[in-house]
Amino acid sequence: MKSILWARAVAAAWWLCGLSAGCGPQSGSGHERFIPVPATATATITLALEAWQRGQPPGEVPGTKPAVFVVDTYRREGQTLERFEILGEVTGLTQRTYLIKLRFANPSAEEKVRFAVIGIDPLWVYRHEDLELLTHWEHKMPEPSVEKQP
Numbered sequence: 001m002k003s004i005l006w007a008r009a010v011a012a013a014w015w016l017c018g019l020s021a022g023c024g025p026q027s028g029s030g031h032e033r034f035i036p037v038p039a040t041a042t043a044t045i046t047l048a049l050e051a052w053q054r055g056q057p058p059g060e061v062p063g064t065k066p067a068v069f070v071v072d073t074y075r076r077e078g079q080t081l082e083r084f085e086i087l088g089e090v091t092g093l094t095q096r097t098y099l100i101k102l103r104f105a106n107p108s109a110e111e112k113v114r115f116a117v118i119g120i121d122p123l124w125v126y127r128h129e130d131l132e133l134l135t136h137w138e139h140k141m142p143e144p145s146v147e148k149q150p
Helices: 002-020 030-034 038-053 128-135
Strands: 059-061 068-071 080-090 097-105 109-118 123-127
Touching: 038 059, 038 068, 038 080, 038 097, 038 109, 038 123, 109 128, 123 128
Parallel strands: 068 123
Antiparallel strands: 059 068, 080 097, 097 109, 109 123
16 A cells, blocks of 8 residues: 555656646646645645544545545554644645644644645645655655564
8 A cells, every 4th residue: 555655656746846847738827727726725635634533544535526645654653633723824845835733642742744735636635744755756764673583
C-alpha cells in the first residue's frame, strides 16, 4: 500500500514540477487553472481531516468526487485525531497552503501543521513536510526494524 501511495505521490510531484517549470499544458490561463479556489481547498482539507478522525489512513478518501488523496507520512501509529481547526492560509510551496491546529489522543498532544492542496481533479492534500521532501527528491525513511537473533 505504501509503495502505491509513494508512486502516486511521485507522479503528482512530477506533475507539479512540470507545471512550475512551464512544461504543463499551455492552453487556457496557465498553471493557475490547476489551483483550487480557496473554498474548494478548505473543503478538501476538511474532508481529509474528517477521514483521519474516522480512523482512515492516508491515501484515497473514499466516496469523494472529485477524488481526494492524502499524503501524510508523519502520522503516529495509534494516535487518533480528536479535533482540528483550520487557522487560515499561509505561505508554503503551493498557492493553497493552510495552517491547521490538530488535537490528538493516545498520547494527548496539540500541534500546528501546514497542509497543501494541489490540483482540481483529483485533489491532493499533502502534509507540507512531505511536499518539501518530494520537491527535493527525498522521502521519509522508515525506522530500521530490530530483528531478534536466535
